[in-house]
Amino acid sequence: MSARPRPLLLGAGTAIAVAVTLSGCTQKASSEDGAVSVTASDSVCEVSKTELPAGHVSLALENKGSKITEVYVLFPDGRIAAERENIGPGTKATLVTELKAGDYEIACKPGMKGDGIRQKIALTGKDTAAERSPESDAAVAAYRSYVLAQAEQTLPRAQAFADAVKAGDIEKAKGLYASSRIGWERTEPVAESFGDIDPKVDVREDGLEDGQDPTTDWTGWHRLEKALWQDKKIGDRERELADQLMTDLNAWVKKVGTAEITPTSMANGAKSLLDEVARNKVTGEEERYSHTDLIDFKANLEGARRSYDLLKPIAQKNDPALAKELGQRFASLTGQLDAYRTDDGADEDSYTYTSYDMVSEAERKELSDGVNALAEPLSKLAAAVAK
Template identity: 40%
Template sequence: MRKPLAIALVAAVPLVAACTENTRGDDSGSGDARTVSVTSTDDACDLSAVDAPSGTLRFKVTNDGSQVTEFYLLGEDGLRIVGEVENIGPQLSRELVVNAPAGSYVTACKPGMKGDGIRADFTVSKSDEEPAVSADDQQLVGQALKNYQAYVQDQSDQLVAKTQQFVELYESGRDDEARALYPEARVHWERIETVAESFGDLDPMMDAREADLEEGQEWTGWHRIEKDLWPPATGYTPLTDQERATYAEDLMKNTETLDKRVQRLTYTVDQIANGSRGLLEEVATGKVTGEEEIWSHTDLWDFQANVDGARVAYEGVQPIVEQKDPELATTLTARFAALQKLLDAQRTDTGFVYYDDLSQDQVQQLSNAVNALSEPLANLTAAVLS
């Protein structure tokens, strides 16, 4: 579990977020009321303003602390992720660009990338600059939204069904069958991971990795069960039957809650574009490093599923991009294909090779292909809304 830009809950107008790469230094803003400078340190999160007019907001985030940090713009409830930038190293800067309607928000810096962060209220007042999509694109946009909503709902339905099968196998002690189904069930989570992660309460309970646990946080969800199915050789006490039942039932309950919430979601075209980029960030920060499935080493199933989701989201808006930026569309299509070719080379009759069986050269090739795709994909939202 990482925390990429999440697709927000139902909104009446588009809500856009995009970010730039790490750079050294930071200019502190141009005097524009929609440009906010953010200075993150180990114990503070200082903003140059706590309010702004609606429209395209630009948060210029500089890390003056000693730890890697993140910056979030959250909904009024403090849970819904409107936009984020993560992995901001010390003395580096990144930008978060958000097209935000009027309303109440919460900002947060997260030194060390853990905990609730250093939070403050932020207000966006109504102005004449509101998010909009050209009327000429409405037919293409309408089809993209319809298709993506159907895709997410279908993947959520399949996640419920496969999770039910998985927990029944796990509770009954049929571990070989549970191990075989584990990566297949998680495929449906990974394909819509940016949507699932938009629910800030559910994601930590369902997909937290042991290495990312906060002090005192109870470990539940997929990876807690993963460790029990693929236990370390020493120093591990297997779960009892009652503990297995508790964790299995908790995972199933949260999966059903997720499905109910997903069925109520609608999307905007910019959210689809940002979801594509967010899924590639998931690959770059967890899957390509082998950190996601540390016990089972089934990372390539997750890797493929994130790529599937990113590609489906891109293809949904591809006709719009082909009209507005045909060169970008050509580049993205080619780079998706190049990454897929590398993944296909690691397929087996039962799925993929285990991640710890890859050579260092193979891992590097995958990493290079992810980076090559991520660079132009960062421009997708801007192209869709241009």
Template identity: 45%
Template sequence: MSRRTSSLVITAALAATALAGCTSNSPSGDASGDHAKLSVSSDAKTCDVSSKEAPSGNVVFNVTNKGSQVTEFYLLGEDGLRIVGEVENIAPGLTRDLVVKATPGKYFTACKPGMVGQGIRSAFTVTDSGADLEPSGDDKVLAQNASTGYASYVKDQTEQLLTKTGSFVSLYKAGKDDQARALYADARRHWERVEPVAESFGDLDPKMDLREADLEPKQKWTGWHRIEKDLWPPKTGYTRLTPAQRATVADQLLTDTRTLYNRTRTTTFTADQIANGSKELLGEVATGKVTGEEETWSHTDLWDFQANVDGARVGFENLRPIVQRKDKTLDTSIATKFTALQKLLDQHKKGDGFVLYTELTPAQVKELASGVNALSEPLSKLTSTVTL
């Protein structure tokens, strides 16, 4: 989960490098005139959108961070929970685009200075333009194939997640800590591969994947990282959970996982959702895994790193026929940089997994961050290429 105020364990210069690759989701060419483009200005106190409404169809939010903190921008559903689209980790002074295919209805826009809290929200309306939002011609078939393929992938990953989470929480509740620790990273990889899907539901991600550093005052801490700390406790100043407390947090995680599983049985995905999900997963790598912030206690960040890359690659591969038809140069660039990043990650494999994050040298962390940065630049163009 990437909603955090960064206290990076690597240098500020490296953090800037990791974020720099996520500075654009702009169309690679001039606007074609078939989409609405709105400007968004974000600072510590405001989230000014140039218009409170837009016609249905492709909508581009051009977000500029004029504040002093890293910010995020969201388009939320009418319930204020469902995430329609998001663009994260917009450093001060940078501009990034969020591209979504929006249907008529009521929404909210939100900026999150510091990437915490509910954000600065405003009502937003998408009017009915009368336009057919379905792809046409060859794109329609390719988009349908991408949706079918990605939906099958999500179903498979959430099924494996539910199975392994059930085993994990049973071991944890039974006090079989060594076995639970051995299963932790393996089970979580299925979550990390499809995390943007869970985030799209709004209510599940905070309950399942919130880090302690991101807790707000009086917020209840549940989920994976609550159990992680109990399995890898600090040497001082921490009291282990009682068996009853363990059962409560474990049962909640399994219940939430089952909810995610049930919801994804019938979930469908559009091309822009798949593309944005791929970019979000790489953003997760840049702000959590390559910095060692995600797995504070277990240090299994590289397992998560690999899973995020897996999910991003699968999203791209499902969309690749569309990209190849529209922009062969971009297709080659993304594919080549995925391969290069995987080679860097492979250097740190150990048995069926990876070395702990704490075993990496600063030079190795910097090398991984550079690989993420190199892939982020072409991948940032994926959504606009497949939708505009």
């Protein structure tokens, strides 16, 4: 997961007023192509419209600030409806999503920290979900089943890992650590959409908010990873954290069935998984103690590929050239990554890869280039399925 925390939950009962401008948020003219313009700086989040029709929404994003930023569309309770991360200074991006009628917030997060600068918006009109094609409905239903299956399969693996920690068996816990995360990594965008679960189970120490104490506020997999590989000890606190991890993961599994899933959220989620690889896995930041980054990389790539495979019939109909390119890019990057695989390949749910500290800088650059080659066309998938 990224170093920054997810948006703070506002609470299900929080009232959202329509078209109210927050401090630092203003309105500006729409972009010429009809997309809603969102212009971010280090202190301002300008949104061109605060009321727009429900259905497919295109946001034209521009970062005029000095810091990397990200833009979220949030439900009233703080869950993520859509997001675009890693928008560098002076760059533009597009976010295409599908939103039902209702109240939302757009949040720009300069520096990718805090709650962001927020603008309330309202979507009006009829729900377009009923107008989806049979192919779209089939893709959404299949992906929902996939996400739920991945969540449910994570629990026994995570429990085995937690049990090893509680038993004080460092070597066994090390051996179970990476495999316990595969289901989470495959479906991370859905897990992150709930806002409160991700910071509990998958945040790194440098992702804590200012004022949070690592000794008391840092929980989840990476806190235990540090204890196992760097501290090389398991104490009472680690045993408590193992139980807390399972409590939080069980809460995640219960919520998965309620996730808002649309064809565009699937496409955006696939792109988000590639962004995770580029930002954290290829750099070696994610698994800085265990160096199991390539296993996370593989799981992220599989999750992105699953979304694409389910959306492929729609993409082939609307943009056959894009569909063909994506198929080729996915195959190429999978081949690049699997050159580092160290098991026999028989079990797709239990694989091992070269320790990432043994991967040279030149090899990391090649992997990074492969990720970028896929990420660029993948960023167009949401627009293709929304046609």
